[in-house]
Structure formats: C-alpha cells, structure tokens
Amino acid sequence: MTWSATARGAHQPDNTAFTQQRLPAWHPLLSAGIALPLFFCAGLAFIGLGLGLYYSSNGIKELAYDYTGDPGTGNCSVCAAAGQGRAPPPRCSCAWYFSLPELFQGPVYLYYELTNFYQNNRRYGVSRDDSQLSGLPSSLRHPVNECAPYQYSAAGLPIAPCGAIANSLFNDSFSLWHQRRPNGPYVEVPLDRTGIAWWTDYHVKFRNPPLVNGSLALAFRGTAPPPNWHRPVYELSPDPNNTGFINQDFVVWMRTAALPTFRKLYARIRQGNYSAGLPRGAYRVNITYNYPVRAFGGHKSLIFSSISWMGGKNPFLGIAYLLVGSLCILVGFVMLVVYIRYQDQNDDEEDDE
C-alpha cells in the first residue's frame, strides 16, 4: 500500500462542524401554529394600513382639464384644428375657465399630463447624451450616435441638447388668473416655476458647459438647437440659474416617464395669498397651445392637485392593501378549515391503528 507508510490517521479528515456538515443551525418548521396566526395578523395589519392609505388618498383634491382640443370640447379645439397638419404649428392660445366654490386646500401643484406618449420607448429613451447634459464641452461638440437623427443639424452643426427627448420638449405654457369678485378683474396667480425638478438633477446631473467669457451663449456657439425648438437652449429662460441645460422645465422633461401616461410638474402655487391654497372664485388658465399631440392620438391635460403625507392622489395602494389583507384572512380561514379536517382524519387513523 502506498499510504501504509504514513502515520496512522494521517489522511483522516478534519473533524470540524463545517466539514462534517454539523454547523449549528436554526431549523424552522412552517407549522399551523405559526402559519395561521401569521396569516390573520398580516391580514388585519394590511386591512388597517389599506384603510389609512385609502382615506388619505381620497382626501386629496384634484381638478383636471383635458385641453387637447378634440372638436367641441372647449376653445382649445380651435388651436388644435389650426395646428392640424401644419409643422411647425402656428402660435395659438386658448383658455380654460373654472370656478372654485370653496378653498382648494394648498399647497397646490400644477401638472400637465400627456397620454399615449411613449417616453419609455427604448429608442426614445436612449436618444440623449448624458455627458453633453453634464456640461462636458467635448460632448457638446460631438454628441453620441444614440442621438441620431438629432445628432447634427442639417447644416452639420452639433445639436445641443441632442436627441429625440430634448427635441420633443413640451412647450405649452400656462398662466393662472384669479377673479376674486364676480366680474372683477383677473389677477395673475404667481406660479413658482423653480424647484420643480429633482434636487440631484438640477444641482448635480445637469450642468451647463463652462461659460465662455462669462456668456452662456458663447459657450453654446457652434451648436444648433433641436429642430423643433424655436429658440436656442441658452434662451430658455432669462434667469441665468434656470437656463441652458439646467432649465427646470427641461430637466423635468428629460427625466423620462416610465409609462405612456404621465404627469409632469409644471409649477407650484405657494406664493402670496395662495400659499394656503386657491381661494374660492373664478379662475382662468391661459394656455399657449404649441405642442401637437393629436397626430398620435395623445391627450394633454392640466391638473391642479393638493398633496398629502404620501404624495398625490393614487388610490391604488390603499385598495390593493385592503384586497390583499382580506385575501390573507380568507386564505387563513381556508387553511384553518383544512387543517382542522386533516387533524380529525389523523385522529381517526390513529384510532384505527
């Protein structure tokens, strides 16, 4: 034998808990005593939580108006008809009148909603250059290929910001007017257009390219605006902190939506007399109708909404929790019945033996 020469026990495996598979362990068993109470408790907890969620969501007020302008739905249909088949659509404005019988509890947020708009289409979603948007000068001149066909303009200039997302920037604009007394003058309600984008997006992710001689316009020299845009990116707003790539509307738009129906924050109403909400009275929203959506069957809406501790109106979670809670209890009962029956059977069998 080759190994008889070695010492006795030389090949003996180590006697450790690991090698002998004797590691101390917890050996849980899913017994009825654990499973059934678990189901009932979880069910009750879910129902409680669901009720809370449901009521808090129900407490939120929403006021929505579809201003797409389908024929016969208000004065925006004129604009919609005017823009039909013409590119670029002519400037047109329309208005939405509404009145509040009581105070619309604030803070109030103004959203626009688009439907049937596929921001989550893969080709749409990749059509952007994040390095360009982060202010990298080299990317400003050489946008990535994903941006095509909005990579270079017809003149061969690099487009800034490039890509389909930027090109399709939502460009309707709204202003809110309040008529405090009947037949009184309309007073413009101040809309806070800042602070509508994520802090990280506005402060970190999006940056303008380094200024040239203190001028943003010079920094963007040699680039072309996206074809759909009427003005270059550095003129999006007169406010130097809200123009260029860090224009908040632009930043909000660039955070693409997950679903084809989406809302984006347009403004917050929190200034002056309106910090507590919109007081009762008549209101008018002036709409600058630029953005065509009817071609692809989309709709656009305006929404005033208040906010609770857990965000906007969305009854889904509340209802889902209620349902799942009830389901838990139901399944718990079924299991209880089966369990009791099975135990009876077992007892019988034991008696037989």
Added chain:
Amino acid sequence: MAAQVNWGSGNSTISTPQVTGCVKTSKYNALNFLPMNLFEQFQRLANAYFLFLLFLQLIPQISSLAWYTTVVPLMVVLSITAVKDAIDDMVNWHSGIQGSLSCRIVTEKWMNVQVGDIIKLENNQIVTADILLLSSSEPYSLTYIETAELDGETNLKVKQAISVTSEMEDNLKLLSAFDGEVRCESPNNKLDKFTGILMYKGKNYLLNHDRLILRGCVIRNTDWCYGLVIFTGPDTKVMQNSGKSTFKRTHIDHLMNVLVLWIFLFLGSMCFLLAVGHYIWENNKGYYFQDYLPWEDYVTSSVFSATLIFWSYFIILNTMVPISLYVSVEIIRLGNSFYINWDQKMFYEPKNTPAQARTTTLNEELGQVKYVFSDKTGTLTQNIMIFNKCSINGMVYGMHVFLFSLSLGEILLCRLEKVDFSYNKLADPKFSFYDKTLVEAVKKGNHWVHLFFLSLSLCHTVISEEKVEGELVYQAQSPDEGALVTAARNFGFVFRSRTSETIMVVEMGKMRIYQLLAILDFNNVRKRMSVIVRTPENRILLFCKGADTILCKLLHPSCGSLKDITMDHLDDFASDGLRTLMVAYRELDSAFFQDWSKKHSEACLSLENRENKISIVYEEIERDLMLLGATAIEDKLQDGVPETILTLNKAKIKIWVLTGDKQETAVNIAYACNIFEDEMDEIFIVEGNNDETVGGELRYEGRTATNGGEREGQGRFCPKSFWGSLECRCVLVLQAHALEGNLELELLRTACMCKGVICCRMTPLQKAQVVELVKKYKKAVTLAIGDGANDVSMIKVAHIGVGISGQEGMQAMLNSDYAFSQFRYLQRLLLVHGRWSYNRMCKFLSYFFYKNFAFTLVHVWYAFYSGFSAQTVYDTWFITFYNLVYTSLPVLGLSLFDQDVNETWSLRFPELYEPGQHNLYFNKKEFVKCLLHGIYSSFVLFFIPMGTVYNSVRKDGKEISDYQSFSLIVQTSLLCVVTMQIALETTYWTMISHVFTWGSLGFYFCILFFLYSDGLCLFFPDTFQFLGVARNTLNLPQMWLSVVLSMILCMLPVVGYQFLKPLHPLPYPIRTKLKHTASRRSAYAFSHKQGFGALITSGKTMKAKLPKKNSFPYKR
C-alpha cells in the same frame, strides 16, 4: 531482451510494437492551457450561445442591452470553469504517476515496461501486463496465481511454463540471450483463451492460456518467476474487458439540457409574440408618433422593425437561460463532493483511507439510485474464511453469539475469552475460537472428535511450507480448505508436510505418517473430495468431505439418527449464513481397496471417456460412509454489510450481486448478508443452457409470481407498490449463460419483479452487460460497486461506479467515481450524501429557474406599456449583477448547506430516499411549476409598482413616475421577493446561510448607492445614468409599501402551498404480512475447483529436494 512479439494471426511479421503501459491523463500544459481551455469551453452549447449573444449585442441596430451585461458574467463564468479545469487536470496528472509499481532486475516502473521485455516477478506482486511465463522458482516452472481481481474466485490457480523456457530458470545470461519470437492473436477480451506460437531455436512451440499470466493476477507461493511481456497497457485482457470509459452525465444534466431547450423555444415564441406586438404597435401608434420619434433611416416598414425587435428581445430575455446555471451547478457538485472527501464517518482508520469523490459531476445522482450492482468477493465479503462452528457426532461446538457480534454482541463478545491453544506449539496464533468445550473434548481424547479433526487434517489438497521450524504456512487452493486445515492444526492435528505418497501429521504432539493411497478429487458435479490413506496401524481409511445434499445419500444406513441430528445442525448453520461441509469416513477392507485400486488405474489410463469412467470408479468406493460431523465456515462479511443491505432495502434500492463465483457460494453470501431473507417465498434459479430452456424457466417464474397474485386478490408474492411497480418477495438466481440468448427483456422483467437477484459465473464484460441491460430498459439510476479488476467494466458502465479502495488492486478504484474502503459506507454515501446532494440540487434548480423567470418576464409585461420597443425594466448594471452578485451567494448557500433532515434521520428513515428514485423533486412538472410561479411573480412584480407609480407624486409634488425610479422600485421588489423565496426554501439556517441571504440583500443596497452615486455617474455619465435615483426613491413610503405588497403577494401562494402540501400524506404501500416457514436449505459452498489432486499425486508440487531431472513417474 531480444524477444520479439508479433501480434496478429498467422504469418504477419509486424515489428515489435511499442505500446507503453503508461496512460497519458493530463490534458494541458502551461502554454496551451488558455487557448485549449477556451476552445473547449466554447464547445459547450451554453457558452457558445452567450458568445453569439455577445455578437448580437454588438450590432447597434438591435442591441437593446449594453455589451457588458453579457461580457462580465461570461468572463466570470469562463474563468471559474478554467480554474476548475486546471485543478482537475493537475489532480489527473498526479494520479498518472501514482499508478506505477516497480520490479524487474533493472528496477523499472511498470509504465515503462514494453512489449518484448523480460521481467522478473516476485511473490505477492500484482502483475500489470499480460505475461508469457518463462520460468519460475517452483519445480516444473509452476507458478501460483490468485485471480480474485479477474474473476472473483479466491482459489489459487497454477500456470506452468513450457519446458524449453523453464530450463533457463533464473540464469540471467540465458534469459537475456533469449531470442524467441512469439506470434499470437491480436489483443482481445477473452480472459480464458489464448493462442500463440513461440518460435525459438528453429522450433515452434504451441502456447495456450495456461502459459499466460494476466494483468491483475497476484503471484502467490512463488518466490520468483520470469516472463515475457506480450500485452501491455490498454491491450491487456483486463483492460480490453474493462469497456470504454464514457463521460458520465447525470439525469439532471439531461433534464437540464431538455429544459434549456424548452426555455429556448419559450424564448423564441415569446420574442416572436413581442415582435408581432411591436409590428401592431408600430402600425397603430409608432407610425404616427414619428414627429417625436422618427424611424431609423434603415427601417422601411414596421415588418422590418419587428424583425429587428425580435432579436432585441432575444437579447433582453436571454437571462431566462441563465449563464451562471452551469457554472453554479458545477460549484455545487464540487462542494458536495468535498463533503464526501471530508466525511469522517466514511474514513476507515485501519487502512487510513478517507472516502474519495473522484468525479465531481455525479453527486445528485447518488440520491436517485434504484439498482445497486455489487461484486461479492472483496466487496461484500472480506475474503477471509473462519472456522466458526462444527457438529461432531451430534454435538454442536462453537459460539452462537459470535455472528451477531456486530449488532448486539459487541459487549458480549468482550466477555468471551478466546480458547487457549497454548498446549499446542504448532498452533496458528491468528486462529481464534470461542467455545472451550471443544478443546476439552479434544484434550479428553474423545474418539469422534479426534477422528473428525484427523479427517480434516488429511482430506485436503493443501501444501504446507515450513521455512522456519514450527512456523507452518499453508498454501491452500481455496480459503475454505485453508480454514479447515488450520482449525485442525490448532486443535492438535497438525498437517505438517506431504510428499506425493505420504502425509505427515502431528497428532496431539505425536508425529504420524500416513500413506496417501489416493485422492479422489473435487469437482462441481461430485461436490465432494476424498482421500484414501493407510494409517501407521495399517488400516485403510477413506475420508470424505462434501456437500450435505450429496453426502447424506452416500451414508451408511446405520447412521440414520445421527444424520437427522446433523442435518438439523446444518440447517442452523445455514440460516446463520455459514458455509457448511459434511465430513464422513469409511474403513476399507484391504482386499476391497486393492481391487478398487486396480479399477482406478485402469480408468485413469483409459483413453476414451476417462472422466466419466473415473467418476464411476469413485462412486464405487465413496459409499456406506460413516458420518463424522459437519463444519461451518464463516465467509467473513465486511463489517456492517447485512445492516447496510437491510437499510438499502428499506430505501427500496434493489441489490443485485454479480459475481464470477459459483452459484452456491453466491447464494450463501446472499443469505448471510440479507439480500435473501429466509422468509422469501421462492428462489427462482435459471440454469438453462440455451434460449429455450431459459425462456421457459423465466416464463414459468413470471407466471408463478404474477398468477399467484391474481388468484389471491392482493397478490401472493407481488403486492403492487405505491409507485405502481410489482414488488415481489422472491429472488432470482441467474447463471451467466442466461444472458447469452435473446431473452433480455423477459429476463429483465422477471428480474425486476424480484427482491433480490444474483448472477453467478459472470465475466467482467457480462457484468457490464447486465448493468447495461437495466440501464437500457429501466429508466433508473444504477450504481455498481466492486473492488477488483473484474468489476472495472461494470463500474464504468453504471451511472455511478464505486470502488472499494484499500484492497490490493487499485484497478477498480482508479476507474470509479467514488471510492471508499468499506461496503457499509455505501449507505452513508447514498442515504446521507446522495439524498442531500439530490435535494440541494433540486432546490437549487427550482429556485434558479424561478428567480430567472421572475426576473426576466417582467420585461414582457413592460413591453405592453413601452410600445414593444425592447425596453428593459431594470438598470443595465442590475441585469449584469443580478445572477452573478445579488442572487448567487444565497442560492449557493442553500445548495451547499441545506439539510431537510439531519443525517441521523436520513439513516433511520431510509424511506425518505424514495422520492429521489422517482425523481419527484425536480422534473418537468416541477419545472412548469417554477415557470408558472415565475410568471405569477413577474406579473406581481410589474403591476404592483406600476399601480404605485402611476400618476403618483412625492410629498413635495415632484413626480416619481419616471422610468428610473420605476426601475429601482421593480428591481428592489424583485430582490426582496427572491430573497424571501429563498428564505422560505431554506430549512437549515446556519450562520453562513444568514450571512449569505441577508448579506446579499444588504450588499445590493450598498452597490446601489455606489452605482448611483454622484462621483461615479459624473465620471462616466454615459455608463452610469441613474444619478441620485437611490437617494430620491428609497425614502418614499410608496416605494416600501409597494415592495411589501409585492413580497406578500408573491409569498402568499407559496406559504399556502407549502402549508397544504404536507397535509396530503403519501399513501404507504400496502404491507402484506405473510408468514413463511424457512425452508431447509443447504449452505454448501466451497470456492474450490478441480485441479490440485492430480498435481499432488503426481508429485509436481512437492518441495522434496528430488533431483531435478528425475524421471519421477507421473500420470498425464
């Protein structure tokens, strides 16, 4: 060494072929490792597929995922496999060296021995080439060999060199000048045939099988011998017999391949449906959406776009065929193999051998074994015979407790003292006996006892050797005989030496010389042997020993009552599993003997029909015998064999014994080790020599078994088992020739109904055939276990081959998949390691498929909301890391540490093994369950977050319904769900499982913050786009509410199912308790064969220093 060996028949004159005995086993060297290994790895379908995917991803038009999602996992998988291959190869390389032994005048390794070499072999060496015997140390160039490795027979065999070469003896000059030429048949697998011609000095000498020493034999009782190497390495008869070694794959492997194929089909159809969806979408919406998202230049129609999308989805959904599946499976198997190597309870201290998992690819199959094919000699038995009991003149001697020492007598045994043989100087110190009464009887001078032992010391063909005064070494043709003579020796009747005409016996200290008048040798028909001696008192005595069935017919009528008593004793012995022989004597009249002697020599000299005539003459004298008693020899089983077999039987593992040995011996062992039980209903013995008789026998047996069942309703022998197969309480004994016909199916049908099957007289290749047969027609896992070279073929053929190591030969072990040194470790290997491995593998596969379905199919749901644009739900980095980092450790932990029940319970309830045999834990049905569960989970995982984020905003009014937040919510929910799922699957929570499971989840969040951190995203804005998403989303109550909801919804059905499942008890097979009286059976067994008697009387073997060229008369 100028001898030349030509193979091939007739006059072919091929020059000496240089075939070496060394086998190259290592594949790689440092230089070719990388290219060769990569080449081999890409030959695997899975790896090639991922390479193909990689190329797909590099096409920008269809690339829906970044290239690194495939490259990173592929690199990791390839490098892990490469490291494993390298380690395996190194191990192989070492084992290549180990196999060599040394011998030869110029000591040379066996691997260097070449055809045509002349080599010297010494006593107790294992021969590793086929060798033509030239000369030996024994007279007449006889060489004794043991062939247990080849055929399982334990008796010695004799080979004799041809006279021309035997003259050379050990004269090196002559030997080195030997320039004969051998022409012989080409290498073949016939162990008992050899034809060749030796051309030497112008003359031709016929060579036959008797001149050839085969590889695998052991030289015994021969100081040295010289031989000419004829075949080496793979050309040797044993190696030719060992069959082709095939790459073994497990059932799970096959299943996995089928399932991967299914997944491919599923993937293909999914992609097709999505492409159709895309076509419809592009037609209805995409076309009109071109203001904002124009089609690419090269896209001319929605059909073309859909074609591209098909491939895009192919890339996205490829995670359904997980790249890490194969490598994970390999890691799990490796880990579980290590457990086998590490198991202390499979370590055999006396031989210092741990169990060894020599392959790391078959573990889970160990949990599914249905048929065990076992060799007998050296596997079930230790190949040691022990004189255990005897019955002398109606008195039983011998300890009864002894046999049960293992189960309950361990303590009892300690109190028993060995009998003191100190009165006898010539006693064998190794011999032990536990019954004092026998010694007392001997000392008192009991006539019958004395006569009994005298007959044992005279009636045999043992040759004694006394190199040192008083130290006798017996060379017995069979271990049984050796045991009997040794027993007689210890009790004071010492067989000391023999010549061809005398036997010298020291009787209670007194030397007496008996004249040997005749040896009536043993053969299979006679089943007895006799000697006729003339005592110093000039009485002529015939001593006879043989099978009880034969001998009791030859007894003198006067010993009728003694016969009955002795037969009762024999039954007792037999039921203890002992091998019994009856001993009788007869006093002969001098005249009668003279008369008979004449007839005998006439018969011996007759040319025609000599065998027949001799046996008739023998019968004339072997009658009217006086019964002396009976012996019982224990063919010592290996420790714990009966218990092991009982346990395996309870686990519904069928054990077939395949042996080269004789039927009687095999049946005897089968009883001794519980393969046959005494209350077995019927033993079917198939002995027919041709198709018709065998077929007839089989049909008859089948009818007996099944008809019986019909008649008595429930089934007499064959109650239907729960699994629907017939389970009979009967056993089948087969002879090798039953296999030769075309009755395979018939045979198998009968055999599989029986509880135990024994196949005797099997050649190595036939053993393999039997295994092959079962493999072919029964879709069951087979395991072959053996220790010798004759088992190699079946070890290679069976799904799992187990070698008993630590015996002298290494052949079986080197060809096996698992090796350990005691048969009893088999139950641990199967019931503990096998079961665990199988359970773990099944859990692993179910979970693995599930987690990938749940992961991947979310994309499909998302397609309906993203215009079928091949948009992924997750961040690309999540896709890259999901299988590799986030979920790999928990599932590895599960499949390396999980134990549903611990080892004690596994062994105590062997029934737990059954589900594995029926493949219940992972099969196509289970896979479909995984798929459905995965679909359900993905549904929940998509729609709950979708409902949550739909038009929903944070409490500061900013929206959270953006794509990146949605991704984060879905992927976090997914990870929580799969982690909870694995937590539910885990039944054995070690510290490591906790760390792996919860650690991976924690690690995910760490990675998340890293990947979405400002620094990284600003540095590589194009690669890491999710800046700030973690910070903005993980603090949302909606998100956590959604995660909890998804988790509960995914867990609810699983918990309910798990809770309700154990409430359906498995119906136990109806146990019919039938009482059967143990039938009387003869336990006659004797591993003995004709052949020695003639040699002894011829004087060939006598060591008496007779002149070498003496014309000592011997009969041919």
